[in-house]
Amino acid sequence: MSERLGIPLKEVDTPALIIDLDLMEKNIAKMSNFLRGKGVNLRPHVKTHKTPILAHKQIAAGAIGVTCAKLGEAEVMVESGIKDILIANEIVGSQKIERLVNLAKHTNIIVAVDHEANIKELSMAAEKKGVMLRVLVEVNVGMNRCGVEPGEPALNLAKRVVQSKGLKFSGLMGYEGHVVEIVDVEERTREAHLAMKSLMDTKSLIERAGFSVEIVSGGGTGTYDITGVYPGVTEIQAGSYIFMDLTYRKVVPFDCALTILTTVISVQSDRIIVDAGMKSVSPELGMPEVKNHSELIVAELHEEHGIIRSTSGTFHLMVGDKIELIPSHCCTTINLYDRYHAIRNGTLEAIWPIAGRGKSF
Amino acid sequence: MSERLGIPLKEVDTPALIIDLDLMEKNIAKMSNFLRGKGVNLRPHVKTHKTPILAHKQIAAGAIGVTCAKLGEAEVMVESGIKDILIANEIVGSQKIERLVNLAKHTNIIVAVDHEANIKELSMAAEKKGVMLRVLVEVNVGMNRCGVEPGEPALNLAKRVVQSKGLKFSGLMGYEGHVVEIVDVEERTREAHLAMKSLMDTKSLIERAGFSVEIVSGGGTGTYDITGVYPGVTEIQAGSYIFMDLTYRKVVPFDCALTILTTVISVQSDRIIVDAGMKSVSPELGMPEVKNHSELIVAELHEEHGIIRSTSGTFHLMVGDKIELIPSHCCTTINLYDRYHAIRNGTLEAIWPIAGRGKSF
Numbered sequence: 144m145s146e147r148l149g150i151p152l153k154e155v156d157t158p159a160l161i162i163d164l165d166l167m168e169k170n171i172a173k174m175s176n177f178l179r180g181k182g183v184n185l186r187p188h189v190k191t192h193k194t195p196i197l198a199h200k201q202i203a204a205g206a207i208g209v210t211c212a213k214l215g216e217a218e219v220m221v222e223s224g225i226k227d228i229l230i231a232n233e234i235v236g237s238q239k240i241e242r243l244v245n246l247a248k249h250t251n252i253i254v255a256v257d258h259e260a261n262i263k264e265l266s267m268a269a270e271k272k273g274v275m276l277r278v279l280v281e282v283n284v285g286m287n288r289c290g291v292e293p294g295e296p297a298l299n300l301a302k303r304v305v306q307s308k309g310l311k312f313s314g315l316m317g318y319e320g321h322v323v324e325i326v327d328v329e330e331r332t333r334e335a336h337l338a339m340k341s342l343m344d345t346k347s348l349i350e351r352a353g354f355s356v357e358i359v360s361g362g363g364t365g366t367y368d369i370t371g372v373y374p375g376v377t378e379i380q381a382g383s384y385i386f387m388d389l390t391y392r393k394v395v396p397f398d399c400a401l402t403i404l405t406t407v408i409s410v411q412s413d414r415i416i417v418d419a420g421m422k423s424v425s426p427e428l429g430m431p432e433v434k435n436h437s438e439l440i441v442a443e444l445h446e447e448h449g450i451i452r453s454t455s456g457t458f459h460l461m462v463g464d465k466i467e468l469i470p471s472h473c474c475t476t477i478n479l480y481d482r483y484h485a486i487r488n489g490t491l492e493a494i495w496p497i498a499g500r501g502k503s504f
Numbered sequence: 505m506s507e508r509l510g511i512p513l514k515e516v517d518t519p520a521l522i523i524d525l526d527l528m529e530k531n532i533a534k535m536s537n538f539l540r541g542k543g544v545n546l547r548p549h550v551k552t553h554k555t556p557i558l559a560h561k562q563i564a565a566g567a568i569g570v571t572c573a574k575l576g577e578a579e580v581m582v583e584s585g586i587k588d589i590l591i592a593n594e595i596v597g598s599q600k601i602e603r604l605v606n607l608a609k610h611t612n613i614i615v616a617v618d619h620e621a622n623i624k625e626l627s628m629a630a631e632k633k634g635v636m637l638r639v640l641v642e643v644n645v646g647m648n649r650c651g652v653e654p655g656e657p658a659l660n661l662a663k664r665v666v667q668s669k670g671l672k673f674s675g676l677m678g679y680e681g682h683v684v685e686i687v688d689v690e691e692r693t694r695e696a697h698l699a700m701k702s703l704m705d706t707k708s709l710i711e712r713a714g715f716s717v718e719i720v721s722g723g724g725t726g727t728y729d730i731t732g733v734y735p736g737v738t739e740i741q742a743g744s745y746i747f748m749d750l751t752y753r754k755v756v757p758f759d760c761a762l763t764i765l766t767t768v769i770s771v772q773s774d775r776i777i778v779d780a781g782m783k784s785v786s787p788e789l790g791m792p793e794v795k796n797h798s799e800l801i802v803a804e805l806h807e808e809h810g811i812i813r814s815t816s817g818t819f820h821l822m823v824g825d826k827i828e829l830i831p832s833h834c835c836t837t838i839n840l841y842d843r844y845h846a847i848r849n850g851t852l853e854a855i856w857p858i859a860g861r862g863k864s865f
Contacts (some may be wrong), residue, residue: 156599156600161537212807222678235767235823235824236517239517257770288770289770289809406596407592410619411644411650419862421836427782427786446551446836447573461621462622475783478840479840481862500862501841503781504517504518
């Protein structure tokens with residue numbers, strides 16, 4: 144790629160993943176400002192951006208560390224100097240557990256558990272490596288993914304962690320992923336409260352059994368202002384707020400700071416074709432939107448082509464023109480790219496490698 | 505990653521993109537054997553595997569070169585020594601066209617066109633660089649994506665190419681992408697014949713105008729045995745046959761040679777959770793299937809989790825067990841990974857980087 148910093152946006156070759164830096168910085172500041180003084184920490188989920196410099200920007204704005212979905216992402220963050228990382232997932236198997244305890248030598252790692260056998264493996268590996276691995280018991284608060292059931296089952300796992308050498312029981316994680324995209328705010332609030340009540344009831348049970356519950360982690364971008372102020376929640380995991388997408392735009396008031404720059408490669412009588420398809424913008428939550436062109440509709444995404452129709456029946460674009468698409472799902476779209484092109488005032492200010500891209504292992 | 509060649513499949517860390525080498529080699533041989541002696545060339549589409557060593561295996565089995573969807577893929581193939589490349593797409597904009605003509609200095613590149621302005625730009629750049637760029641006129645044979653309409657419009661573009669310095673008119677491309685996944689063989693045959701008839705009528709028109717049509721390119725995995733034997737078609741672009749997926753398995757008799765190895769990270773009363781989600785297996789054509797476990801259904805794909813239910817209501821898998829998923833769409837799934845793990849007789853024989861991954865630009 145022949146791009147030089149300082150060139151205008153329209154000279155960036157396509158398809159390219161574009162950050163509007165002013166809007167992104169506004170989103171980072173808005174989340175920090177909302178949470179400040181509310182007694183809850185922000186530990187942003189970096190599965191969204193997968194990029195060290197962005198994690199460091201979030202920390203500079205007040206975040207206490209980061210949340211990762213996968214060990215491979217955590218490794219990237221550790222290499223960039225991040226000091227406090229929650230892996231909000233179960234880490235299973237001897238190879239991964241060895242990577243995990245080695246990583247814990249270099250940073251403060253917290254990992255989720257939901258099964259006795261896993262606790263035993265983690266304990267043996269941590270003890271052997273000589274690290275004290277911090278552990279959250281993951282509780283199923285209604286998403287029905289990972290997580291032990293609330294109440295006694297969670298208490299029993301907590302006890303098991305407390306009894307395990309090399310492990311420190313640090314609290315609970317309960318992610319209400321089934322709630323975060325509910326558009327109706329009353330329903331979203333009601334469902335988030337239900338989820339957090341089951342988590343807090345479990346917390347009380349564990350405390351009554353004599354164990355300290357230092358961390359209670361939950362919350363996504365869609366519930367930052369609900370779960371984030373629920374009594375007893377100590378940290379939230381919101382990630383998408385930094386960039387937003389069409390799905391979250393219906394839910395919470397942050398700005399869409401991420402687009403795909405794409406070139407018109409063909410103009411036909413009833414359609415134009417751009418060079419961004421499913422390999423450049425993920426389709427699973429719906430078609431992207433064309434920024435600043437409300438008359439244009441993305442009708443189809445093929446692998447490397449987007450087919451765009453016009454509600455007015457006419458097109459004012461020519462072969463070679465560039466337009467921007469707003470993705471319906473930022474996290475999976477970003478995972479298609481090796482780098483961001485970061486723009487301010489219409490010119491290219493930075494190109495940032497997405498070091499965590501594809502690090503699902 | 506700590507993997508050593510020779511380890512058993514079950515020791516490969518997950519999620520991992522797995523090739524069954526015996527099945528893949530069988531697919532390559534089967535396509536070559538079918539086309540041999542039929543007077544049509546195979547120019548396999550490498551958008552599927554995006555990997556030089558696999559392209560070279562296809563060429564060793566008789567393919568005349570490769571087809572690419574994007575210039576970035578073509579660059580990867582040229583770097584690997586591939587000598588004959590069709591970019592089955594319009595290459596638009598001065599930056600890309602400069603890359604294209606530079607690439608044409610090092611290999612035999614053929615590119616598609618569907619617009620006069622693009623022909624003019626290509627011509628100027630090719631002449632300036634001192635290359636003779638081979639050009640196919642892309643004809644819309646019913647997919648309604650790129651491509652000029654058949655008949656006179658295609659003839660007019662062909663004339664324009666013939667008149668342009670630096671360009672050599674080499675023939676026509678008409679990809680019947682709207683046909684290749686039709687399951688009913690009679691309907692698929694009828695529709696493919698319709699598409700190819702419009703292409704051949706256009707070819708005749710151009711020949712009657714006095715121009716030679718050396719190449720007529722079309723055909724995908726779903727129509728290899730229809731378009732591949734249609735009189736006048738000189739080469740077909742099939743790509744997915746090398747690996748197959750659930751979608752193409754309903755259409756043509758090749759073997760599914762590609763899977764995702766994934767680990768069970770949580771077992772709950774009514775579900776198990778694996779470490780492969782939408783960032784490890786693409787969801788847009790449907791859920792993946794669990795190989796060798798007909799009782800298991802992938803119910804949901806989250807970003808980094810797959811949720812699996814059992815039709816029998818019980819699970820015989822434990823935390824740490826590994827299973828394989830067969831993707832519904834091989835091309836977009838492969839584009840999520842940086843490397844293949846290639847397996848033969850149950851052991852790891854090679855790890856191959858996917859050099860073209862993400863090269864959509």
